[in-house]
Amino acid sequence: MPRRQWILSAFFVAFVALKLTEGLVRLESWPLTHNPMFSGYIPRNVVPHHITLQGSRGGPWFDLEPSSFNLTRDEFVRLLYFDLANLSSNCGRLGRLFNASRRPGTHHLSALRARVEPIPRPGVTRAPPEQMVPCALEPSG
């Protein structure tokens, strides 16, 4: 076998070894991954929900999109959806960052709240009610 083919063969073996290691050791450090996409089991009684951030500048409430915080939808979901117990402080953090990046006065939010809407799930009759969670625009403690 020519030398070039030996070198490439060693590269192929190293690549396969890397892929096996990612999968077997469950490496998760981008760009190394074992692709755990949608892998967790979600039982029948867990109700999905949507969260919308609504801000106010002293007047009516208006919706704030993830792009208002320079975030993608996926990044927004990752920040807010998976820790509902701390939703108030997590969305408050986003609100404070929003205010910090804008000139004081008319552009600032005077209030921010998270609207948590349960999505009806077939077979689940007692879904939690819709909630309005106030976001802590002033840091606690």
Next chain:
Amino acid sequence: MSSRIIAAWRRYWFAPASLTDLGVSRIALVAIILHLNGTSRYLRVAAVDPALWSPVALLQILRIGQPSLAAIQWMTWASNLLLVAAGLGLAARPALIAAFPLLLVLEAMGNSVGKVTHAVIPLLYAVLFFALAPSDRGFSLEAMWRRSRTAGRAGLVPPEPSRMSDMARWPLDLLFMEIAAFYFFAGVSKLRDAGPAWMDGYTLQYHLLFKGTAPGAWLGGQLQLCAFLSVLVIAFELGAPLGMVRRLRPAVLAGGLFFHLGTACFLGITFWPVVALYALFVPWSRLGRAIARSTGLARRRLDVYYDGGCASCRRLVSLVGDLDLAGAARFVDIAAGDSNGPRGLTACTSIHVADASGMTAAGFDAFRRLAWVLPAGWPTIPLLYVPGLRWLGHQLYTAVSNRRGTPVSTPPGVP
């Protein structure tokens, strides 16, 4: 025994394959990345609040912090410029080698705002593999120019052997291995994290309702169908490595296409960069020939008569041969006595083409006819019919031919 294993290994990885296919795939790869990144994809990384910046380990190791807007713009433009050069085939491999670390760092930055995405990882591997392989030897301006010069100096390089290489197969096989691992370990993760219960339909139902597309909301109400589709998902993901057997690869890729169409329609998740990579596995030369047959191009094939004793004719014919993906042209060297050619054609005259019916065209008109039968020439067809261009083209062709001392026959209709 070991020699048989080595022989089988070499047959799998190093059997000669088409450099033209690899070259077209290089262009497709570059087009996918340019379309994905554009000029603004990463700008928000600089705009996001530093409090939300959470660098991936790679950036921590490289000690790269959150970039400024100017730095992101510079890196984006540099990588795009390198990709365009790679696509055109101008120093394609050095361009890909230089683009790879830029793209890796840019993508790492894009994954440092709290959410990691996996869809672009196979693209990065593809760039690396194409940089290491002779992807610049087919369908690249540099290669065409080099072959054309060689043809001018020493005679035409026979097209077929020069378009095959024992190094042209492995980049696509290794890329498929990456894609197969991508799916396979996604399936393994589901079974490890959730067990067979993942396929009872409830998990898929939850995600469908959560994503909230209209088709997904409907499908979420059909638990049995959710369970059936969950089984199909696991079967596809665990079966993806079967595509390492090349005969099974089209079936696996077709399965992947349905899988991604399903996730796009019902979940609103496209993962399109991974699906777009499927285009790299298209046997472009075979496809070109098949299109030529089915559209009748093959029946309308042209005989290209050229003077093999004339360097510029050889250069020109070499270029046309490189563009002839569909195999629609047959080259006839009249100086070698291959044929007498059309009536009145003598050695060292302008390039002539003739179709099966005996219709001939010469000089600029020959280029027009060639543009119709070479798929790579189709984009130039409108340009070639701009009013006045025929006259201008003939004048130019005459001037070039006269410089080499070639008497040019005037095609009918040109004063």
